[in-house]
Amino acid sequence: MLKSKPKNIALIAHDLKKRSLATWVFNNQTKLKRHNILATATTGGIIQKHCPQLRIRVTKSGPLGGDQQIGAMIADDGIDLLIFFTDPLSPHPHDVDVKALSRLAVVYDVPMACSGATADLIAASGYLD
Numbered sequence: 172m173l174k175s176k177p178k179n180i181a182l183i184a185h186d187l188k189k190r191s192l193a194t195w196v197f198n199n200q201t202k203l204k205r206h207n208i209l210a211t212a213t214t215g216g217i218i219q220k221h222c223p224q225l226r227i228r229v230t231k232s233g234p235l236g237g238d239q240q241i242g243a244m245i246a247d248d249g250i251d252l253l254i255f256f257t258d259p260l261s262p263h264p265h266d267v268d269v270k271a272l273s274r275l276a277v278v279y280d281v282p283m284a285c286s287g288a289t290a291d292l293i294a295a296s297g298y299l300d
C-alpha cells in the first residue's frame with residue numbers, strides 16, 4: 172500500500188490521563204513511528220519512557236505555554252492531528268489555554284481526539300497509514 176507523507180502529530184494529556192495516553196501511544200507505535208511527534212513537556216517525557224524508540228519533540232509544559240505553542244503551530248498549518256486526552260473532572264489553572272487550543276483545532280479543522288475511543292477510531296481509519 173502507498174504510504175501518505177509523514178504527518179505532524181501533537182500529543183497532550185492532562186495529568187490523570189497521561190497514563191492512558193502513554194498506553195494508547197504504546198499500542199499504536201508501529202503506526203506512529205514514521206510520523207513527526209510533538210508533545211507538551213510532561214506528557215512527552217512520560218510517553219518517551221514508555222516508548223523509547225519513538226522520537227518525540229517537546230514544547231513547554233502546558234501550564235507554562237505549551238498548549239499555546241501547539242495552538243500557534245495549528246494556526247500556521249503545522250499540525251495534522253491533535254490527540255489531547257483531557258480531564259473534564261479536574262480544575263486546571265491554564266483552562267483558558269486549553270479552551271483556546273481546542274478552539275483553534277476546530278477553527279482550522281484539524282482532527283482532534285480528546286479520549287481513547289476517538290483516538291482508536293482515528294488510528295483505525297487509515298489516516299496514519
Ligand SMILES: O=C(CO)COP(=O)(O)O
Pocket residue numbers: 183184185186210211212213214215231232233234237238269
Ligand atoms: O497541561 C497540559 C495540557 O493542558 C499538558 O502539559 P504537560 O504535558 O506539560 O503536563
